[in-house]
Amino acid sequence: MDSFIGIRFKKKIAKRFQEFSRTHFKSHTEAMGTMLDFFFYNEIxxxxxxxxxxxxxxxxxxxxxxxxxxxMRDMEKTQTKPTVAMIESLFQTEAPAKKPLILEKKFIEEKKEVRFQEKQNPNNEL
Known part of the structure; x- marks a missing residue:
């Protein structure tokens, strides 16, 4: 078994070390050895x-x-939304208003359905 040696620390620092050592390690010796190894191996x-x-x-x-x-919000406001609106306006096709032809007469559209028709007799030829 290794022998112990006494080192003098201020009381406040010794208490801090004891609390730290109890929470993280099994013994004060293990805590001090691990801390020294950490600084030695990491070269800091x-x-x-x-x-x-x-x-x-x-x-x-x-x-x-x-x-x-x-x-991103600024880009959306200044670039994306206006660009999308312009592209949508290019692709929107409205059906052109139906204009009547010059030769077409209005009464043709207003033509009513005939209620009575003459019966044609196939034997009676004119």
Whole structure:
């Protein structure tokens, strides 16, 4: 079994470390070893920042999405809708109004159905 050594920490930092260690690891030794390994293998310093956090990334993505939505709405208003309206107006064909022919007379249209017709006799030829 390995022997222990005492290291002096300020009381506030020691309490923070103990709480962190209890929530994530089985022992304080395992917690400290894992943290040291993390910094050693990833070749980073504990003092340097790793970049934006999840909240800042989310906020910037939301801003970009809102900007894209605004651009698309503007394109729809200024380009798409007017273009569609012009294309629809080109393809709309109205039936031309029916104009009567010059030779056609109006009374032909008003012709009434004949109620009585003469019976033609095939034996009676004129």
């Amino acid at each position: 310093s504990p003092k340097e920042k790793l970049g934006p956090t999840g909240r800042t990334i989310e906020a910037s993505i939301k801003k970009r999405i809102n900007a894209v939505i605004a651009i």
